[in-house]
Amino acid sequence: MLVIAAQTGSRPAFATLYERFHRVVHAIALARVSASDANDVVQDVFAEAWAKLGGVREPAAFPGWIVMLARSRAIDHARKQRPTEAPGDLAVEPPPRAEAAAALDALRALPDTYRETLIMRLVEGLSGPEIAERTGMTPDSVRVHLHRGMKLLREALQ
Amino acid sequence: MSNDYLYDRSGSDPEVAQLEELLGAYRHDAPLRELPGTPVRSLRARRIALIAVPVLAAAAVVLVVLLRRTEEVPRAATACTGDTGFAFNVTGGSASCAGGAASTGSLTVGDWFETARDGVANVKVANIGEMTVYGDSKLRLVGTGPNEHRLELAHGKLSAHVVAPPRIFIIDTPAAAAVDLGCAYDMEVDGAGRTHLRVSTGAVSLEGKAGHTAYVLAGHEVDVVPGRGPGTPVAIDTTPAVRTAVAKLDAGEAAGLPALLEAAQPNDMVTLWNVVARTAGAQRVQAIAKLETFAQLPLDVSRERVLAGEPAALDAWRESVIARWLAPW
Numbered sequence: 238m239l240v241i242a243a244q245t246g247s248r249p250a251f252a253t254l255y256e257r258f259h260r261v262v263h264a265i266a267l268a269r270v271s272a273s274d275a276n277d278v279v280q281d282v283f284a285e286a287w288a289k290l291g292g293v294r295e296p297a298a299f300p301g302w303i304v305m306l307a308r309s310r311a312i313d314h315a316r317k318q319r320p321t322e323a324p325g326d327l328a329v330e331p332p333p334r335a336e337a338a339a340a341l342d343a344l345r346a347l348p349d350t351y352r353e354t355l356i357m358r359l360v361e362g363l364s365g366p367e368i369a370e371r372t373g374m375t376p377d378s379v380r381v382h383l384h385r386g387m388k389l390l391r392e393a394l395q
Numbered sequence: 396m397s398n399d400y401l402y403d404r405s406g407s408d409p410e411v412a413q414l415e416e417l418l419g420a421y422r423h424d425a426p427l428r429e430l431p432g433t434p435v436r437s438l439r440a441r442r443i444a445l446i447a448v449p450v451l452a453a454a455a456v457v458l459v460v461l462l463r464r465t466e467e468v469p470r471a472a473t474a475c476t477g478d479t480g481f482a483f484n485v486t487g488g489s490a491s492c493a494g495g496a497a498s499t500g501s502l503t504v505g506d507w508f509e510t511a512r513d514g515v516a517n518v519k520v521a522n523i524g525e526m527t528v529y530g531d532s533k534l535r536l537v538g539t540g541p542n543e544h545r546l547e548l549a550h551g552k553l554s555a556h557v558v559a560p561p562r563i564f565i566i567d568t569p570a571a572a573a574v575d576l577g578c579a580y581d582m583e584v585d586g587a588g589r590t591h592l593r594v595s596t597g598a599v600s601l602e603g604k605a606g607h608t609a610y611v612l613a614g615h616e617v618d619v620v621p622g623r624g625p626g627t628p629v630a631i632d633t634t635p636a637v638r639t640a641v642a643k644l645d646a647g648e649a650a651g652l653p654a655l656l657e658a659a660q661p662n663d664m665v666t667l668w669n670v671v672a673r674t675a676g677a678q679r680v681q682a683i684a685k686l687e688t689f690a691q692l693p694l695d696v697s698r699e700r701v702l703a704g705e706p707a708a709l710d711a712w713r714e715s716v717i718a719r720w721l722a723p724w
Contacts, residue, residue, distance in 0.1 A: 255427040263423035272421050280428050287430050295613045297597040298717060305718035312694055337417045349695045350707045360418045365402035370560050380402045387401055
């Protein structure tokens with residue numbers, strides 16, 4: 238109902254969708270661009286979602302749709318950055334802690350399959366069931382991604 | 396209690412907790428910026444609103460009428476008195492539970508609930524949804540718990556509407572298991588065990604006894620024949636040519652795939668994704684090529700991974716296909 242209400246122009250409904258999904262979108266962006274740019278990607282994605290929400294013909298598909306939109310915009314943003322920004326320049330300004338920046342870099346170096354899911358869990362603080370609900374992935378897939386990703390992250394941090 | 400802190404925060408894992416605290420510094424807390432004017436509503440969205448408002452209003456009226464009827468009609472003796480999580484209410488005709496006439500009650504694990512030819516009943520699905528069971532139907536509660544609610548529909552017809560995380564609600568039929576991925580759907584099983592599934596919102600994973608699976612998105616339907624497993628889902632408004640081609644494909648006829656590739660339109664991209672997922676070798680190559688004309692592979696998914704049938708790659712492409720099918724702009 239939230240999606241239908243937002244499609245009819247309800248800002249409170251759209252704000253609720255934002256509350257529910259902004260961390261998922263941020264995690265997807267953070268997997269690909271710098272922390273400061275990730276904030277811009279989040280705002281761009283929701284501005285575009287607000288403009289294009291009318292095209293979503295199935296409200297239940299909103300999670301998959303916003304995830305796809307976030308990936309597209311994050312990839313676009315990363316492409317624009319590429320000529321001027323090397324991976325080592327990705328730290329947020331000012332970095333919360335050097336240790337945190339190193340951990341984030343290690344997360345970003347994980348394979349695509351695990352990176353987003355693990356950022357949703359470790360950075361955004363979403364639980365596995367919340368990730369499944371908000372991305373359309375199955376709980377089993379989320380569990381597998383988290384554990385395999387965590388194994389790789391441990392190896393990378395050692 | 397499980398001990399999987401990484402997944403659901405049960406138990407403890409100091410290393411993960413430390414990483415959470417460290418990386419939590421990057422957590423997103425910014426509010427939503429000011430939005431521009433009202434979003435442009437597409438014809439499709441207007442159609443949704445046009446349908447949703449009257450349907451919700453009608454549903455409210457029907458609910459009030461049913462509640463009044465429920466208050467007025469004297470209750471028959473209740474045959475089933477299980478946990479109220481699966482309370483049933485016969486709203487038309489007659490029904491029986493565990494062999495005894497019943498107009499209200501609750502399903503208990505193992506007992507069969509049957510509606511007469513003219514029977515209609517509402518059945519609560521724990522705290523996640525409800526079903527309408529139509530005439531000449533026979534079903535039972537197989538099991539219920541925090542992680543799964545499972546029923547069996549031996550024959551008959553039902554409509555289910557569930558709002559829950561994926562894979563919590565499952566209905567077994569003689570031919571397959573319908574695993575809810577958060578949705579509403581209609582299901583019908585005939586006397587020979589053939590199952591027809593039509594999904595109206597969300598998606599259902601229809602899983603055959605031999606591991607064969609069909610992903611049935613809203614706006615699609617599929618048939619399942621016992622012994623053969625789930626067929627290939629088709630869009631409800633697809634062309635007769637696609638239906639004929641899919642029927643041949645599901646029957647194992649060699650002419651099925653070329654006919655489908657020839658007839659498929661953008662509206663059939665979910666059908667094509669299912670074909671990609673369940674074929675191999677040259678057939679998969681052909682199906683991939685056709686589907687790519689409607690929905691490109693995501694940038695981080697290679698054709699080789701899809702060709703190899705890697706589940707993560709197939710899932711990623713499916714998400715992209717769904718987004719394209721649902722909101723083509």
